[in-house]
Amino acid sequence: MKKKSGFLSKCMPYAYITPISLILITFVFCSLIVAIIFSFTKYNIIAPAEFNGLFNYEKLLRDKKLHLCILNTLKITAIAVPLQILVSTILATLISTRKDKLVGKIAKAALFIPVLSSNAVVGTVWKAILNSRNPMVQTFFGIFGIDPSMLLGSSTSALVTLALIMVWKGMGYYMIITLSSLMSISDSYYEAAKVDGANKWNLLTGITIPMLKPTLILNTFLSVVSCMQAFDIVYTMTGGGPSMSTTTLVMYAYQLTFKGAKAGYAMTVSNVLMAIVLVIVLFQQRFMRREASEI
C-alpha cells in the first residue's frame, strides 16, 4: 500500500501538468517548429509545400513593405509601452491609497473592463466612436483641439491613435499587477523611514519605486511583447491603412497568408517577429535576475 501511494504521489505532479503541457507542446512548440520548417518553402496553404531553400530569407532583406511594417510596429511599441507603464503605475498608486474605499474598488473594476473586452470589439467600438460626429465626443476631443473624425485618416495620427487605444485597453492589466506588488510592500518599511524623517517623495523614491522595480521591468517586457504582436485593433480600425502606415508585422503576415497566398513567406516574417520577441524575453530574464540579486 505504501509502495502504491509512493508511486501515485510520484505520478501526480505529471498528471497535473499534462493538460497544459499538451496545449503548449501542440499549439506553441509544434507551431514554432512548423513555422521554421515552412519558412524554407514555397507554400500557399492550398497546395503542398515546395522546398525553396533560403529564398524567403533573402526576400526579407529586399522587402520594402516588411521594413515599413517593422518600423510601424516599433513606432507603436515606442509610443504605447512607456505610456502604458507610466499610466498604470500612477493609477495603481492612486488606487492603493484608496483601496478600501468604494471609489477605489469601483475604479479598479472599471479600469479592468477594457482588459476583458476582445480587441476586435474594442477596435470596432472606438472606430465607431471616432467617426460618429457625436457632439459629446467632438466636444471632449475639441478641448485638445482635435477633430476625432480625422484621427484615423492620416498616416501620422492613425498610428498614434492606435497606440493610445492599446494603452487604454491594456492599462488595467498592468495596473492590477503593479497594485498587487504595491500591496505586498510591508508597511514597516514606510514606518521605519518616517521615524527617520522621510517625506512623501523620499518614501516614493527610496522605497516604493525600488521595491516595484522587478514588477515594472516585468510589465515593460510584457507590454513590449504585446505591442509587437498588435493585430486585432489595427485590423478592425484601419486595416493597416492609410497607405500602409499602420500595418504591423503580424498584420503583414496575415495579409501574406490569406490575401497573398504566401504562407511560406509569412512564416518567415513570423520567425523574424519570434526572434525579436525571443531577444526581448532573454533581456527581461537577465534584468529580472539582476534585480532579484540586488533585492
Added chain:
Amino acid sequence: MKKKLVSALLCISMAAGLLAGCGNNAGNEGKDSKGGSEETTLTMWMPPLDDDTEANFKNLLADFEEENNVNVEIELIPWESYEEKWSTGIGAGEGPDIGYMYAEMYPTYISSGVVKDMSEYLEDADYEEYKYIDRGEMMGGQYGMPIVTGVPFIMYYNTEILESLGETAPETWEDFKRICEKATQDTDGDGKIDQYGYAVGLNNGGMSNLYILNAYFYSLLWQAGGDIYNDDLKTARYNDEAGVEALEFFESLKAYMPENVLSLPAEDAFSTIFGAGKAAFGVTRSSQIQETLFAESYPDLKWDYVTSLKNETYGTFGAADSLSIMSSCENPELAAKLIKYICSAEFMTEYHKIAPGAALTVSEEYVGDAKMERIVTEDVDKWRPLQVGPCGSEILENLAAHIQSVMEGKQTAQEALDESVEFADETLAEYWEENE
C-alpha cells in the same frame, strides 16, 4: 489523498479530451447508406445570401435531391472569414465538392489546381440559356457558373439636391465634377461645409480595402479605357495614361468629399452622408429591390441612379460570384448538374422571390423594382466583373493603399501608380517564374 487522486484523474481526462479534440472525424464523409440504396453526398460551401440561406436552399433543392438520390450538405461561412476558412479548409484536405467563389479568390485556386474546369460538362444549349456564363470564364477555362451577378456598384444621386442646383443626372465626368462642385456647400451658414458633392469613405479596415476599388476606382479606370493587367496577365498596366487620368480625376474630387474621407468606411459614407441627404452622389452595390430597401433605410431620400458615367467608354464593377466544382470532387458530373440546377430558371425563379436578384437565365423573368431593371437590360454592357489574374488580392490591396496615399497628398497619381505597378510586376514575375 482521495482529493489528489480525483484531481489527477481529472487532469488526465482533460488531456485525453484535448487529444480527442485534435482528432478528425474522417469516418463521416462520403457516401451514406439510406434505405438500402447508396445516397451520394455533395458538400457545398457558400456565404449567407439571405436571412436563412441554408434552409431556403435545402427547401428548393428537395426535388433535385430526391430525383438524383443525393444529399446536398450546405455549409455557410460568414463573409468576414470567408477566404480564411477556404484556404485552411482546402489546405487541410477538407474542402467541399462545390464552392461559391468570387473573382479575387480564383487565381490562387486555379493555379493550385484546386478548381475544376467545367467546360466538359456544359453543352451549347447552356451557353444560350445562362446569360452570364461567359463571366465564369477565366484564366483559360470555364471555372465558374455565375450565381450572384447583376448587382453592380452604381452611382446614386439625390434628385432634390440636383434639382435645387438646376441640374439633371450626370452623363460624363465633366457633368459629374461640375455638379459635385456646385453641391458642396455650407447650407446652414455656420462656416462649415455640411453638404457634399460625393460621399466617399476610404477606410474599410480589415474587412477589405478592396472595397475602395470596387466602389470608386474600377469604374473610373474602365471609363478612362484602362484595366489592371495586360492581356498576357504577366504585367500590370494601370499606370498607363488611362490609369493616371482616372486617379487624377478621383483626386480632383477630394474637395467635394467629406473632410474625413480617409477615416470613414465606405458603407458609412454612403449611409450617414448620402443616405442622410447630405451629399449629391454616393456609390454602393445595387439591388433589385433598392426602392424597398431605401424606403426603409432612408425614408426621406429622393433618389435616382446612373449605372455608369461615360468618359472614353462606360464601365463599373459588377461582381460575378460563381459556383465552382473542386478538383477533389468525386462526382463532378453530378456537381455540374447541381450547379446548373441552382442557376436555372426553375430554382432561381423561386429563390429570387425570397432574395431578389438578377435573372441568370433567359427563361427567368425579371423580379424586382421596375426602376432597377435597366441595369440588366439596356445598361447590361455598362458593368463588368473584375479581370481575373494572378496574385490579384495582393496587387489590388497594394493599389488600394497607394490610392489612399494619393488622397492623403503623400504622392502624385503618377508616382503612386508607378510604385504600385512596379510592385505588381515584381510579384507577377515571381509568380510566372514559379508557374511557367
